Amino acid sequence: MSYPKWIRPFYIISALYDGILGVLFLVFPLQLFKVVNVVPPNHIGYVQFPALLLIVFAVIFFNIARDPLENKNLILYGILLKFSYCSVVLYYWVLGSIPSFWVPFAFFDLAFMITFIFSYKVIK
Numbered sequence: 001m002s003y004p005k006w007i008r009p010f011y012i013i014s015a016l017y018d019g020i021l022g023v024l025f026l027v028f029p030l031q032l033f034k035v036v037n038v039v040p041p042n043h044i045g046y047v048q049f050p051a052l053l054l055i056v057f058a059v060i061f062f063n064i065a066r067d068p069l070e071n072k073n074l075i076l077y078g079i080l081l082k083f084s085y086c087s088v089v090l091y092y093w094v095l096g097s098i099p100s101f102w103v104p105f106a107f108f109d110l111a112f113m114i115t116f117i118f119s120y121k122v123i124k
Contacts, residue, residue: 001069005121007066010119013095014112015061021105022054036101057081068123075120082113 024032029047035041035122061078064071089106092098 001124003068003119007119007123010080010115011061011065011068014116015058015065017108017112018054018061019058022051025051026055036073036099037097038101053081068119072120072123075116075123079113079116079120082109082116085112086113 003105029044029051030040033084057078060074064074086106086109089098090110091101093100093103093106
């Protein structure tokens with residue numbers, strides 16, 4: 001059983017990416033919306049719940065980084081997370097009905113998703 005050396009640092013980067021975004025949207029959601037000129041939802045809990053989910057996934061990605069062989073099964077959840085976000089945001093982006101603020105995150109997540117899929121295949 002083995003895996004390439006880039007796997008562990010990649011999942012640490014994934015964890016930091018989602019964890020930092022999660023903390024920012026949990027602690028400073030209204031300030032972030034104001035900075036990018038996006039109208040916040042009618043209740044900030046609609047932002048804070050997904051922010052907490054990002055933090056949960058950060059923990060998952062740190063666990064994958066800690067032991068990619070033992071935690072390979074967790075990669076599937078990361079793939080599903082990234083697919084979910086990308087499919088919703090890119091669909092509405094094509095329709096022209098989503099603030100552009102959300103679109104770069106979808107392209108980052110698309111890159112993460114593709115790399116998650118590749119990493120899942122190379123971990124043996």
